[in-house]
Amino acid sequence: MKLFGFRGGVHPPTHKELSAANPIERLPMPERLYIPLQQHVGAPAVALVEVGQHVLKGAVIGHSQGKVSAPVHASTSGVVEAIADVTAAHPSGLPVRAVVLKTDGEDRWPDRAPLPDPFTLAPEDVARQVGDAGIVGLGGACFPSAVKLDLARRRGVETVLVNGAECEPYLTSDDRLMRERAEEIIDGVLLLRHATQAKRVLVVVEDNKPEAIEALTAASEGDTVVTIVKVPTRYPMGSDKQMIQSVMGMEVPAGARSPDTGVVVYNVGTSYAVHRALRFGEPLLNRIVTVSGEAIAKPRNLETPIGTLVSELLAYCGYQPDRAERLLMGGPMMGLPLPNTNVPIVKGLNGVLALTAEEMDDQPSHPCVRCGRCVEACPMGLMPLEVAKRAHNGDIQGAVDYGLKTCMACGSCAYACPAHIPLVQYLEFAKGELAVNQRVEQKAKATRQAAERRQARLEREEQAKAEAAAKRKAEREARKNKKATV
Amino acid sequence: MFGVLAALLPATLYGFYLFGWPAINLFCVTVLACLLGEALGLWMNGRPLREYLGDGSALLTGWLLALSLPPWAPWWIGLIGGLFAIIVGKQIFGGLGQNVFNPAMLARIALLVSFPVEMTLWLEPHYLFSAHAPGFMDGLAITFSGLTEPDSISGASILGHIKTELSRDHTLGQALEGFYSPFSAGMGSMPGSLGETSALLLTAGGAWLLKKRYITWHIPLSMLATVVLLAGVFYLVDSDHYASPMVHLVSGGLILGAFFIATDPVTSPTTKEGQILFGAGCGLLVYVIRTWGGYPEGVAFAVVLMNSLTPVIDHYLRPRVYGRSRSGQPLPIKRPRNEKS
Numbered sequence: 001m002k003l004f005g006f007r008g009g010v011h012p013p014t015h016k017e018l019s020a021a022n023p024i025e026r027l028p029m030p031e032r033l034y035i036p037l038q039q040h041v042g043a044p045a046v047a048l049v050e051v052g053q054h055v056l057k058g059a060v061i062g063h064s065q066g067k068v069s070a071p072v073h074a075s076t077s078g079v080v081e082a083i084a085d086v087t088a089a090h091p092s093g094l095p096v097r098a099v100v101l102k103t104d105g106e107d108r109w110p111d112r113a114p115l116p117d118p119f120t121l122a123p124e125d126v127a128r129q130v131g132d133a134g135i136v137g138l139g140g141a142c143f144p145s146a147v148k149l150d151l152a153r154r155r156g157v158e159t160v161l162v163n164g165a166e167c168e169p170y171l172t173s174d175d176r177l178m179r180e181r182a183e184e185i186i187d188g189v190l191l192l193r194h195a196t197q198a199k200r201v202l203v204v205v206e207d208n209k210p211e212a213i214e215a216l217t218a219a220s221e222g223d224t225v226v227t228i229v230k231v232p233t234r235y236p237m238g239s240d241k242q243m244i245q246s247v248m249g250m251e252v253p254a255g256a257r258s259p260d261t262g263v264v265v266y267n268v269g270t271s272y273a274v275h276r277a278l279r280f281g282e283p284l285l286n287r288i289v290t291v292s293g294e295a296i297a298k299p300r301n302l303e304t305p306i307g308t309l310v311s312e313l314l315a316y317c318g319y320q321p322d323r324a325e326r327l328l329m330g331g332p333m334m335g336l337p338l339p340n341t342n343v344p345i346v347k348g349l350n351g352v353l354a355l356t357a358e359e360m361d362d363q364p365s366h367p368c369v370r371c372g373r374c375v376e377a378c379p380m381g382l383m384p385l386e387v388a389k390r391a392h393n394g395d396i397q398g399a400v401d402y403g404l405k406t407c408m409a410c411g412s413c414a415y416a417c418p419a420h421i422p423l424v425q426y427l428e429f430a431k432g433e434l435a436v437n438q439r440v441e442q443k444a445k446a447t448r449q450a451a452e453r454r455q456a457r458l459e460r461e462e463q464a465k466a467e468a469a470a471k472r473k474a475e476r477e478a479r480k481n482k483k484a485t486v
Numbered sequence: 487m488f489g490v491l492a493a494l495l496p497a498t499l500y501g502f503y504l505f506g507w508p509a510i511n512l513f514c515v516t517v518l519a520c521l522l523g524e525a526l527g528l529w530m531n532g533r534p535l536r537e538y539l540g541d542g543s544a545l546l547t548g549w550l551l552a553l554s555l556p557p558w559a560p561w562w563i564g565l566i567g568g569l570f571a572i573i574v575g576k577q578i579f580g581g582l583g584q585n586v587f588n589p590a591m592l593a594r595i596a597l598l599v600s601f602p603v604e605m606t607l608w609l610e611p612h613y614l615f616s617a618h619a620p621g622f623m624d625g626l627a628i629t630f631s632g633l634t635e636p637d638s639i640s641g642a643s644i645l646g647h648i649k650t651e652l653s654r655d656h657t658l659g660q661a662l663e664g665f666y667s668p669f670s671a672g673m674g675s676m677p678g679s680l681g682e683t684s685a686l687l688l689t690a691g692g693a694w695l696l697k698k699r700y701i702t703w704h705i706p707l708s709m710l711a712t713v714v715l716l717a718g719v720f721y722l723v724d725s726d727h728y729a730s731p732m733v734h735l736v737s738g739g740l741i742l743g744a745f746f747i748a749t750d751p752v753t754s755p756t757t758k759e760g761q762i763l764f765g766a767g768c769g770l771l772v773y774v775i776r777t778w779g780g781y782p783e784g785v786a787f788a789v790v791l792m793n794s795l796t797p798v799i800d801h802y803l804r805p806r807v808y809g810r811s812r813s814g815q816p817l818p819i820k821r822p823r824n825e826k827s
Contacts, residue, residue, distance in 0.1 A: 007805075241808060253809050253810075253817040253818065254810045254816035256819055261819060261820070366541070366582075367581065367583040367584075369752050370751050370754075371751040371756075372761075375805060381806050381807040383756060383757070383804060406807055
């Protein structure tokens with residue numbers, strides 16, 4: 001198939017060899033799970049269970065609310081011990097509401113009736129079941145998949161792109177999934193096609209995963225709808241926009257979404273989850289997490305129940321805290337620092353990395369000599385040095401003028417910078433400042449409006465008083481005149 | 487920085503060989519003056535001396551300035567030039583990465599307009615250790631107490647010779663007869679600035695920089711191509727009054743400028759499109775100044791003039807942003823190319 005490539009990008013060392021050879025393993029069921037009610041983009045789910053209640057595996061414990069939302073299920077059977085705040089899987093370390101489940105070790109499902117062939121269902125019913133299964137984009141965006149399916153169908157998309165690029169260094173969870181469960185992925189892919197009524201499906205994999213490509217090709221043999229596309233290994237191939245550009249030769253226009261251009265993108269993990277949901281009635285209860293880095297004695301790809309604490313995974317894989325310089329969730333390019341290890345695994349978390357100082361290779365930054373490597377590397381066509389300069393000087397509007405909002409924080413610029421300037425961090429800082437400014441502005445506007453309303457009310461009252469006084473005076477005058485005439 | 491210095495080394499050593507001890511003395515004075523200026527600026531800005539002096543940028547500025555000076559210029563030319571380059575050309579703007587103009591070229595221009603006599607003293611090659619070359623002590627005397635009879639040893643650079651002869655209504659054929667051979671000029675055995683004469687060694691250094699990705703082809707190629715193209719057109723029209731592209735390539739500081747000076751990242755545009763425009767502008771100005779300007783050579787002026795346009799080029803020639811047209815408007819929504827069948 002003809003490929004088009006994308007602008008910029010970098011080739012960071014992949015370090016995938018640490019964990020790529022290790023088959024997917026099931027993490028032993030922890031004693032307690034902390035299942036956050038918000039693991040997706042949109043409105044949080046509302047807790048449906050009470051403390052002390054026993055739930056079976058797969059039971060809905062939080063139902064979705066609002067148009068963009070997703071339900072949350074019990075990852076195993078057990079007793080609800082509490083509904084409390086836990087640390088969110090976010091560097092802010094802010095609390096998030098979670099159901100604390102004391103597992104009973106039985107991992108018991110309710111009685112499940114055999115399911116009809118999902119391909120006989122109407123597309124909207126497939127989408128509804130995907131939504132009921134709590135499936136969100138497992139590539140990391142965590143957008144509720146059912147919402148995207150409905151949008152794609154309404155837009156009449158022609159192509160489903162299935163993202164198996166896994167371009168982040170260290171991560172191998174998608175790679176292992178593709179190698180070991182290719183047939184299930186292809187079945188899920190066909191279900192996604194059915195739900196969107198698209199014409200064709202392209203499964204896109206980087207060429208550094210030959211085993212995965214082989215497995216998928218074998219699994220899709222004889223199928224006329226599915227094409228396995230091998231793309232060159234280049235970060236950030238796994239970004240929707242760059243993948244669409246590489247494979248389709250077009251860009252998603254600014255302000256538009258991919259379904260507007262006839263394409264919808266799903267991660268391979270998502271299509272596997274769709275397969276489980278429609279063939280077996282299983283909601284999204286597990287996800288495969290790569291635990292890797294030089295400070296991990298036994299790097300692994302672990303099928304982990306949602307709600308497991310990061311500390312459990314680390315302990316299982318032989319975490320060496322004295323060697324670790326930094327703990328990350330996600331890959332080293334776009335991943336975020338973990339606030340602590342008592343953070344529950346959520347649907348969108350694809351890796352936990354414990355990196356040593358040598359791996360981090362943090363070096364002091366030097367002055368920018370405007371060499372332009374960051375401009376060359378930026379896949380979005382920005383001039384990171386110019387945006388960062390403005391961010392550094394506090395000129396947020398200037399940064400916006402140079403395309404701050406287009407930045408997707410892929411980190412290619414910071415990786416490419418020979419002076420080790422943390423460019424993407426400057427840009428992220430500016431985005432934060434921008435959000436704060438907008439909130440302050442909104443607040444100021446609200447305050448001003450309130451003050452204006454108060455002023456208007458006072459004026460009205462004043463006027464009403466004056467009118468009443470005038471009226472009374474007029475009445476008095478009238479009475480006086482009446483008396484006088486009488 | 488150190489890669490660039492390594493690439494300059496062959497041409498520099500050749501310059502030492504060509505012009506002898508006075509050239510070595512001048513080189514040392516100029517480089518030391520730059521380091522002194524840098525140290526002074528860093529100290530006044532409260533920056534760590536060791537880290538910044540060690541980055542090689544002041545060394546490179548001094549090195550390039552020295553290569554662009556007349557080889558037997560007196561010591562104070564190197565001293566004033568070096569201090570001017572770093573203090574006025576760089577530290578006043580805020581140090582490394584902040585300067586608008588190439589410090590070495592700014593200093594060269596300042597010297598040229600302030601001390602025109604000393605800055606246009608060209609001489610025939612005086613090969614180191616050859617019979618008529620000054621020895622070590624004579625070299626010190628030339629650099630530090632001045633030449634006694636400058637006229638006795640002075641020669642003319644090719645570009646200067648052309649300018650003079652054309653002003654006497656001679657044709658280029660007459661002017662260059664016996665004065666210029668492409669071979670010896672290409673090798674660098676001719677009058678000129680300390681390190682600019684050997685087109686061959688400078689091109690080799692530039693090619694190495696390209697191969698090692700210290701620089702990209704955009705600025706050097708567009709600059710050289712513009713000069714060759716303009717020279718070619720005028721040479722074809724009137725070869726009696728316009729020098730051939732080859733003469734332009736091997737004479738003066740063009741090769742040095744194209745590979746080592748115009749490519750300075752701090753003072754050139756950051757986008758590839760901008761760099762091509764910048765290089766072409768440098769080439770155009772070099773040709774215009776050499777052909778119709780008052781000075782025989784114009785690389786320094788060309789680079790500095792284009793430096794002043796760098797912010798403008800960077801402002802207007804930004805890369806196209808993903809999902810937007812060149813003018814910044816969102817692309818129209820349309821169906822993919824692969825879908826048309």
